[in-house]
Amino acid sequence: MKPWIDRALLGLHTIGAATLIALVGVIAYDVLGRLLFNRPFPGTFEITSAGLVLLTFLQTPHAMREGKLLRVTFFIDRVPPLLRQILEVLAWSIGGAIFLVFVVAGWEPAIEGWKSAEFFGNEAFRLPASPLRFSALVLWLAGAAVCIGFAVEALRGRVDSPSTSTH
Numbered sequence: 001m002k003p004w005i006d007r008a009l010l011g012l013h014t015i016g017a018a019t020l021i022a023l024v025g026v027i028a029y030d031v032l033g034r035l036l037f038n039r040p041f042p043g044t045f046e047i048t049s050a051g052l053v054l055l056t057f058l059q060t061p062h063a064m065r066e067g068k069l070l071r072v073t074f075f076i077d078r079v080p081p082l083l084r085q086i087l088e089v090l091a092w093s094i095g096g097a098i099f100l101v102f103v104v105a106g107w108e109p110a111i112e113g114w115k116s117a118e119f120f121g122n123e124a125f126r127l128p129a130s131p132l133r134f135s136a137l138v139l140w141l142a143g144a145a146v147c148i149g150f151a152v153e154a155l156r157g158r159v160d161s162p163s164t165s166t167h
Helices: 003-037 044-065 081-116 129-155
Strands: 119-122 125-128
Touching: 003 044, 003 129, 044 119, 044 125, 044 129, 081 129, 119 129, 125 129
Parallel strands: none
Antiparallel strands: 119 125
């Protein structure tokens, strides 16, 4: 893939790491507030549930690009190269299709959430839903793009798919 794409995916990964640090801070603040002052932070559930969704999909495209996804290769390492290529194309195509299904399924709820000013939470703490929903759409598109890119590379017979490269 192009170097600027790799940098963009690394940027998303870095934002995911910062999100993790922020979530740890929120949880620690909630626990300390609960233990020391009997006053937990009212938005912990909403922030952590939204943050975990973002964290997952912020880091997924970079993990795919770097070949850091969990893969069991005992089978694919033993098949002939042509079958391996076909399986790589098929696997990355299915991955891309799944991300695109997420986008299609998430589009209408994102639009409706924006129109209705939907929020997560209760009276004590409200978190607007539309930024999370639209961010997820963008991140799912990024995941689909990485999968489709690898499917095309595998179809061309190039060996820079993460299962066969040494990044």
